[in-house]
Amino acid sequence: MIGQRENVSGAHFAFTDRWGGVSAAPYEELNLGGAVGDDAAAVTTNRELAAKSLGLDPGRVVWMNQVHGADVAVVDGPWGSTADIPSVDAIVTTGRGLALAVLTADCVPVLLADPVAGVAAAAHAGRPGMVAGVVPAAVKAMIELGADPARIVARTGPTVCGSCYEVPEAMRADVAAVEPTAYAETSWGTSSVDVSAGVHSQLERLGVHDREQSPVCTLESRDHFSYRRDRATGRLAGYVWLD
Numbered sequence: 001m002i003g004q005r006e007n008v009s010g011a012h013f014a015f016t017d018r019w020g021g022v023s024a025a026p027y028e029e030l031n032l033g034g035a036v037g038d039d040a041a042a043v044t045t046n047r048e049l050a051a052k053s054l055g056l057d058p059g060r061v062v063w064m065n066q067v068h069g070a071d072v073a074v075v076d077g078p079w080g081s082t083a084d085i086p087s088v089d090a091i092v093t094t095g096r097g098l099a100l101a102v103l104t105a106d107c108v109p110v111l112l113a114d115p116v117a118g119v120a121a122a123a124h125a126g127r128p129g130m131v132a133g134v135v136p137a138a139v140k141a142m143i144e145l146g147a148d149p150a151r152i153v154a155r156t157g158p159t160v161c162g163s164c165y166e167v168p169e170a171m172r173a174d175v176a177a178v179e180p181t182a183y184a185e186t187s188w189g190t191s192s193v194d195v196s197a198g199v200h201s202q203l204e205r206l207g208v209h210d211r212e213q214s215p216v217c218t219l220e221s222r223d224h225f226s227y228r229r230d231r232a233t234g235r236l237a238g239y240v241w242l243d
C-alpha cells in the first residue's frame with residue numbers, strides 16, 4: 001500500500017505502491033487514478049484506503065487534473081466539485097493537515113515542503129513538464145508564500161529510470177539542451193532521458209539541497225504501475241502534508 005513514508009520535522013511524505021486496493025486487472029490493486037478507465041467506485045475505495053493508512057481524512061486530500069504543463073495552483077482546502085479541479089501540474093498550500101496528491105505511472109512525482117514556513121507542494125514532472133519547468137514554478141510559488149529554498153525538503157518518488165526510458169535521439173537532444181543531466185542511455189545502448197536527474201538539477205540550482213530520490217524504477221518493478229510497460233494500468237500517488 002504505502003511503499004515509502006517519511007516525517008521530516010512535521011512535514012510528511014508518502015508514496016504508494018500498487019498493492020492493497022480493490023481494483024481488478026489491469027488496474028490491480030491500488031489504482032488511485034480516476035481517468036484511466038478503472039471503475040470509479042473502486043478508485044474512490046482505493047483513495048479512502050490509502051488515506052486511512054496514512055492517517056488522513058480522504059476529504060482533505062487535494063488532487064489535480066494533470067496535463068503535462070507547468071501551471072501551479074495555490075489551494076487552501078478541497079475543491080468544491082470535480083468540475084472545480086484545475087488543469088495544473090503543481091499545487092501549493094499553507095494549509096496544515098491538507099494533503100496534496102500527485103498521480104504517476106512513470107512520470108516523476110515531486111513532493112516539497114518547508115516545515116518551518118509551513119508551505120507544501122506536489123508536482124507532476126513527466127518529460128514535458130520537467131522541460132517546461134513545472135518544478136521551478138512550484139518552488140517559486142512556495143517562495144512567494146514564505147518558503148526558503150534552503151529549508152525545503154524535496155522527495156521524488158518511483159519513476160521510470162534513465163536506463164529504461166528510451167526516446168528518439170532527437171528528443172534526447174532537445175531535453176538535454178534544457179537539462180544536460182537528463183541525457184542518458186538505456187541499458188541496451190540506445191538514447192534515453194533521465195527525467196528525475198533533470199528535476200534534481202533544477203532543484204539544486206534553486207538552492208534546494210535536502211533532496212532524496214526513490215531507488216525504484218517503475219518499469220522494472222512489478223510492485224509499481226508503469227504506463228510504458230503496460231499501457232492500460234493504474235496510477236500511483238505521492239502525498240505531502242504538514243502537521
Ligand SMILES: [Zn+2]
Pocket residue numbers: 160161162163164165217218219220
Ligand atoms: Zn529502469
